[in-house]
Amino acid sequence: MHILVVNGSPKGKGNTYKVAKMLEEAMKKRECGIEFEYLHLRESDLKGCLGCYRCLADGEAYCPLQDNQMKIEAAMQQADAVIFATPVYVMNVSWLFKNFLDRFAYICHRPRFHGKKALVLSTTGALGTGIVNTICKYSVGSWGFETAVTLGAAISPGISQEDTAKQWIKIQKAADQAAEKFVMALKCKKVPKAGFFKLYAFRLQKAAFGNGDRLKADYNYWKEKGWLDPGCNFYIQVKINLITHTLANALADLKIKSYPKGVGDKH
Numbered sequence: 607m608h609i610l611v612v613n614g615s616p617k618g619k620g621n622t623y624k625v626a627k628m629l630e631e632a633m634k635k636r637e638c639g640i641e642f643e644y645l646h647l648r649e650s651d652l653k654g655c656l657g658c659y660r661c662l663a664d665g666e667a668y669c670p671l672q673d674n675q676m677k678i679e680a681a682m683q684q685a686d687a688v689i690f691a692t693p694v695y696v697m698n699v700s701w702l703f704k705n706f707l708d709r710f711a712y713i714c715h716r717p718r719f720h721g722k723k724a725l726v727l728s729t730t731g732a733l734g735t736g737i738v739n740t741i742c743k744y745s746v747g748s749w750g751f752e753t754a755v756t757l758g759a760a761i762s763p764g765i766s767q768e769d770t771a772k773q774w775i776k777i778q779k780a781a782d783q784a785a786e787k788f789v790m791a792l793k794c795k796k797v798p799k800a801g802f803f804k805l806y807a808f809r810l811q812k813a814a815f816g817n818g819d820r821l822k823a824d825y826n827y828w829k830e831k832g833w834l835d836p837g838c839n840f841y842i843q844v845k846i847n848l849i850t851h852t853l854a855n856a857l858a859d860l861k862i863k864s865y866p867k868g869v870g871d872k873h
């Protein structure tokens with residue numbers, strides 16, 4: 607089994623890498639034959655997104671930036687699972703990690719990682735792992751990844767050496783538990799469930815991309831996948847609760863009707 611770690615730390619081999627290595631050791635102890643590959647965004651040739659919309663509107667092949675974008679996407683495709691790792695920077699992901707998310711924004715429209723599991727890891731000085739892990743989980747979730755485990759670790763500056771050592775012991779324990787849970791999730795072959803948010807998002811995307819006059823790249827992709835077929839309720843085969851599904855669709859339809867308003871802070 608091949609695990610790719612995407613490390614968004616501008617420092618490279620800092621705290622985030624150290625915790626990822628703990629996960630690697632703990633996973634390897636539980637399951638032989640696991641291989642780890644590290645993609646340090648600091649060393650990767652992934653230029654800053656220009657916001658030109660070419661990838662979204664015309665297709666990713668039209669991105670004007672010449673760099674390793676496609677190689678990085680291929681690395682995610684080839685991996686059996688991905689660990690997304692970032693330090694907390696001002697209650698958010700690092701700029702490197704945000705650029706990584708932005709450069710693959712087209713995958714939010716044209717998802718391709720359904721059936722693939724992820725672990726989301728963030729490290730911090732004190733605060734923010736909850737919010738950052740949520741941001742990461744929803745972002746890579748829109749690419750199709752199912753985040754099976756999240757892990758947040760605080761390595762506090764300005765505390766005594768003794769307390770720092772205690773913190774690392776706690777982090778090691780948490781990494782062991784997270785590794786165990788992730789290994790179990792990777793072995794689990796059950797048909798996944800699609801909850802409210804995922805069904806809601808699918809219905810919104812289906813309405814948005816179902817018109818061949820606009821968003822051509824999205825329309826063609828969705829059409830080819832069969833996701834625009836009237837009977838298609840989700841990207842892949844999933845377990846769907848009928849009540850949740852009916853509610854998600856009703857709310858999505860209301861949302862679609864409210865689009866012309868275009869204002870409000872609840873978007």
Ligand SMILES: Cc1cc2nc3c(=O)[nH]c(=O)nc-3n(C[C@H](O)[C@H](O)[C@H](O)COP(=O)(O)O)c2cc1C
Nearest residue numbers: 615620621622693694695696697729730731732733
């Ligand atoms: C620019 C910058 C912003 C940071 N923002 C926060 C923050 O908002 N909250 C916090 O608790 N720690 C913050 N930190 C601390 C880092 O999240 C923490 O040291 C992290 O473990 C660094 O990981 P790394 O060594 O892998 O880069 C910040 C650090 C830097 C350099």
